[in-house]
Each structure stands twice: as C-alpha cells, then as structure tokens.
Amino acid sequence: MRKGFGGTGAIRGSIRRRLLTWLLVSTAVIGLLALLDTRAEAVRTANTVSDRVLAGSAMAIAERVSVDETGDGGLSVDIPYSALEMLSSTAQDRVFYRVDGPPGTFITGYRELTPLDGPWDVPVFADAAFDGAPIRVASLRRAASTGIDSIPFVVTVAETTAARGALTSTILLRSALRLGLMILGATVAVWIAVTLALRPLHRLGAALSLRSPDDLSPIDEAAPREVRGLVETVNGFMARLAGALGAMRNFTGNASHQLRTPLAVVRTQLALAARAPDLPAAQAAARAGDAAIGEAERILAQLLTLARVDAAGSAAAGAARFDLVALARDTTAERVPDAAGAGLDLGFEAEGSAEIRAEPVLVAEMLRNLIDNALRYAGRGAEATVRVRPGRGGTVVLEVQDDGPGIPEHRRAEVRARFVRGAPVQADSSGAGGSGLGLPIVEEIATLFGGALELDAGPCGRGLVARIRFPDPTGT
Ligand SMILES: Nc1ncnc2c1ncn2[C@@H]1O[C@H](COP(=O)(O)OP(=O)(O)OP(=O)(O)O)[C@@H](O)[C@H]1O
Numbered sequence: 001m002r003k004g005f006g007g008t009g010a011i012r013g014s015i016r017r018r019l020l021t022w023l024l025v026s027t028a029v030i031g032l033l034a035l036l037d038t039r040a041e042a043v044r045t046a047n048t049v050s051d052r053v054l055a056g057s058a059m060a061i062a063e064r065v066s067v068d069e070t071g072d073g074g075l076s077v078d079i080p081y082s083a084l085e086m087l088s089s090t091a092q093d094r095v096f097y098r099v100d101g102p103p104g105t106f107i108t109g110y111r112e113l114t115p116l117d118g119p120w121d122v123p124v125f126a127d128a129a130f131d132g133a134p135i136r137v138a139s140l141r142r143a144a145s146t147g148i149d150s151i152p153f154v155v156t157v158a159e160t161t162a163a164r165g166a167l168t169s170t171i172l173l174r175s176a177l178r179l180g181l182m183i184l185g186a187t188v189a190v191w192i193a194v195t196l197a198l199r200p201l202h203r204l205g206a207a208l209s210l211r212s213p214d215d216l217s218p219i220d221e222a223a224p225r226e227v228r229g230l231v232e233t234v235n236g237f238m239a240r241l242a243g244a245l246g247a248m249r250n251f252t253g254n255a256s257h258q259l260r261t262p263l264a265v266v267r268t269q270l271a272l273a274a275r276a277p278d279l280p281a282a283q284a285a286a287r288a289g290d291a292a293i294g295e296a297e298r299i300l301a302q303l304l305t306l307a308r309v310d311a312a313g314s315a316a317a318g319a320a321r322f323d324l325v326a327l328a329r330d331t332t333a334e335r336v337p338d339a340a341g342a343g344l345d346l347g348f349e350a351e352g353s354a355e356i357r358a359e360p361v362l363v364a365e366m367l368r369n370l371i372d373n374a375l376r377y378a379g380r381g382a383e384a385t386v387r388v389r390p391g392r393g394g395t396v397v398l399e400v401q402d403d404g405p406g407i408p409e410h411r412r413a414e415v416r417a418r419f420v421r422g423a424p425v426q427a428d429s430s431g432a433g434g435s436g437l438g439l440p441i442v443e444e445i446a447t448l449f450g451g452a453l454e455l456d457a458g459p460c461g462r463g464l465v466a467r468i469r470f471p472d473p474t475g476t
C-alpha cells in the first residue's frame with residue numbers, strides 16, 4: 001500500500017542526518033580556514049616576541065664594541081654573556097653570534113653565520129638555516145667612534161627556532177581543541193533542536209493515525225508554518241477524495257434505486273412472455289421488456305455522466321480552450337436523424353467561431369441532454385434550434401430553443417433538481433421514460449466551467465429556451 005514519492009535517496013533519508021551532515025561539513029571547512037589563520041597569527045606573535053629578545057641581545061653586544069686601545073684603528077669587543085643567556089634561557093634553543101668590522105674584517109664569533117644588510121642603527125631580521133637547523137637571524141649596523149672618525153661594524157645574533165615552533169603548535173592545538181568542542185556542542189544542539197522541531201510532525205502523524213478510516217474532515221491540528229502548506233495540500237486532497245467518495249455513494253444509491261423499476265418491469269414482462277397463450281402476446285411482452293431495458297440503459301448512462309461531473313469537482317479537470325461552434329454543430333448533426341424520426345425540425349445557427357474554456361466531452365453531453373429534451377417534450381411538428389452566439393462582456397451563449405409546450409414558469413425552478421420530472425408527456429411523443437437527471441446534469445456541467453443555466457419561455461411566450469452562458473475564456 002505504501003509508496004514513496006519517487007524522490008532520491010537523500011530525500012527519503014533522515015532530516016536529522018542531513019542537517020548534521022551539512023552542519024559538520026560547513027563547520028569543518030570554516031574551522032579549517034580559522035585554524036590556518038590562527039597558525040599565521042601564532043607564527044607572527046612568536047616571531048615578534050623572539051625578535052625583540054634577539055634585537056635586545058644584539059644591542060647589548062653592540063654597546064661593548066669599542067676602538068682598540070692599541071691605536072691601530074681596529075675594533076675589539078667584550079661579549080657580555082648575559083646578553084646571550086637572555087636568549088638561551090628560553091628553551092632548548094642554541095644561540096650564535098658574530099661581530100664584523102668595516103667590510104671584509106671579521107672580529108669574533110661564528111664565521112658560518114651570514115650577517116644581514118640593513119640600515120643604520122635599526123635591527124633587521126630574517127629566517128635562515130644554520131647547521132641544517134632553522135634559525136632566526138638579527139643584524140644591527142652601528143659605528144664606533146675613534147674621536148677623529150667613526151668605524152662601522154655589524155653585530156649578528158641568531159637562535160634556533162625550536163621554542164618558537166613549540167609556542168606556535170601549542171597555540172594551534174588549543175584552537176583546534178576549542179573548535180572541536182564547539183562542533184561537538186553544535187552537533188548536540190542541532191540534535192536536540194531537530195527533535196523538538198519535528199515534534200509537531202509526530203503529533204500530526206499521531207492525530208491522523210487515530211482517525212477513523214472514513215473521516216475525511218480537514219486536519220485542524222496546529223502546525224508550524226513550514227508544514228502548513230503540506231497540511232493544506234493534504235486537506236485539499238481529502239476534500240477531493242471526499243467529493244469522489246460522495247459521488248460514488250450517490251451513484252450506487254441512485255443506481256440501485258432508479259434501476260429497480262425498469263428491472264422489475266423486465267422481470268414481469270419476461271414472466272408474462274413465458275405464460276403467454278400465443279405468439280403476439282409473447283411478442284408484446286418482449287417489446288415492453290425491451291423498452292424497459294432501454295430505459296435502464298438511459299438511466300445508467302445519465303447516472304454515469306452525473307458521477308463523472310461530481311468526481312470532476314471544482315477542479316474543472318481537463319478544461320481546455322476549444323471552439324464551441326464546431327462542437328455544437330457536430331453534436332446537433334448527430335441528432336438530426338433521431339429528430340426527424342420524432343417529427344422535429346432540428347436546426348443550427350451560429351456565425352464564425354466562439355472559444356470557451358471547458359471540457360469538450362462534458363459540454364457535448366450537456367448539449368445532447370438539451371436536444372434530447374426538445375426531442376421528447378416539444379412534440380411532433382415542432383421546431384427546435386441550437387444556437388451559439390456572443391453574449392455580453394466576452395461571454396459565449398449556447399441556446400436550445402423549441403416551440404413546444406415549454407415548462408410553466410412556476411415549475412422552472414424545481415425541474416432543475418435531480419429526479420424531478422414534469423407532467424406526463426403527450427401520448428404521441430417518443431420515449432415516455434426519463435430519469436429526471438438531464439437538466440441537473442446540464443446545470444452541474446455549466447457550473448463546473450463557470451457558466452450558468454437559464455430556462456425561459458421562447459419568443460411570444462411559446463416553447464422553451466434553455467440557455468447556458470459561458471464566461472470569457474481569456475478572463476481568469
Ligand atoms: N424542452 C422542454 N419542453 C418541455 N418540458 C421540458 C423540456 N425540457 C425539460 N422539460 C421538463 O423538465 C423535466 C426535467 O427534465 P430533465 O431533462 O431533467 O429530465 P428528463 O428528461 O425527465 O430525464 P432524463 O433527461 O434524465 O432522461 C422533464 O421531465 C420535462 O417535463
């Protein structure tokens with residue numbers, strides 16, 4: 001019984017899982033970007049801190065560079081080891097230094113260390129490698145005064161970056177941990193939120209499952225805005241279902257009631273035929289039985305049409321624009337031989353074409369009923385005309401007019417009701433039987449497509465004009 005809606009696997013899966021997947025993927029991407037940014041920031045911070053210390057020790061060494069006492073213009077330096085300890089105290093890092101005099105003169109320190117170029121008196125920094133290990137280098141360019149002129153020198157200090165790396169990874173680790181906790185928290189929050197948000201749906205489902213199977217009344221359970229559309233759709237669907245079920249019940253009820261009479265007649269006539277003393281009596285009974293079968297057939301056809309109209313409901317299913325003139329002309333032509341047989345002069349009047357929006361099969365059925373009435377009730381020698389003409393404000397009018405006895409004014413309202421029939425017809429008119437469903441069918445089909453049925457007396461008060469006014473097909 002249960003059927004999916006033909007969606008993809010993702011639609012069938014759990015809403016909770018989809019939300020969580022989206023949340024996790026998006027926070028993971030955002031988190032990764034945040035971590036990259038944090039790492040850059042951490043490296044920058046660590047560099048600033050250790051650069052300041054490097055610059056400090058370079059300056060401390062530069063303070064101790066002096067012109068040689070011997071007077072040969074050379075430079076000497078008395079390395080203050082406290083300045084280097086300031087660096088090595090940080091961690092497991094190694095420290096190097098080098099002091100150079102005027103270009104080309106090495107004074108002291110590690111020859112493998114390369115001094116950096118830079119402006120006077122401002123420390124410059126760079127990343128480099130020493131002995132295969134990454135280092136951070138700072139150089140400070142200054143001049144020592146001899147009293148007569150000044151001698152330039154460069155102090156270079158370097159340190160391996162193990163401590164800075166450790167600091168960076170500590171910062172990074174903490175950020176990652178914080179992010180992980182946040183994602184975990186969000187997951188729990190979404191889990192709870194989804195459970196709470198879906199509760200009205202569960203309530204709705206529970207309320208529906210408690211209903212009796214034939215309860216098709218609209219759902220009036222409070223529903224969140226997102227689900228209200230669905231509830232409205234289900235309500236609309238149930239209304240249509242109720243309409244269709246009603247039409248079916250109507251049909252079965254009416255069918256059994258209306259068919260009982262002709263079937264009883266058939267039975268009686270068969271019994272009469274069986275007991276008939278001679279052939280003419282048997283033939284008469286057979287003819288009467290055949291007429292009753294014909295009537296049953298007619299009633300069944302009318303009931304089926306009515307059930308179709310009822311089931312179509314207000315949806316006007318299958319409505320399309322078509323030319324009413326062509327349809328009316330064809331339908332009228334179909335009935336001309338029958339009309340001639342009944343002694344009726346059936347004619348058609350229309351000019352050009354006239355479009356309406358409706359279902360052609362039902363409109364033809366409607367017109368057949370009106371022609372059929374003229375045929376049955378107008379009487380021999382009468383004249384009937386089917387007419388299509390433009391009405392007021394873009395409407396299209398379909399008329400069937402006859403000059404028979406018509407329907408007295410006080411009865412025109414009641415003959416529109418189901419199963420209501422007029423006074424017994426003249427003895428010579430064809431097919432005395434009828435179910436009283438013709439005009440109700442006409443009216444219901446007209447209403448289905450926005451039209452209306454009017455019953456009037458013909459010109460000079462003679463006969464009947466049955467008129468259907470269809471709305472402008474271009475209007476909404
Ligand atoms: N053109 C007409 N002239 C005179 N009387 C009419 C005409 N059309 C309808 N009537 C009267 O209105 C009554 C109701 O018509 P309606 O078409 O609804 O039912 P029916 O013709 O009796 O049965 P059905 O059409 O279902 O076979 C008819 O019994 C008839 O008395």
Ligand SMILES: [Mg+2]
Pocket residue numbers: 369372373434437438439
């Ligand atoms: Mg009829």
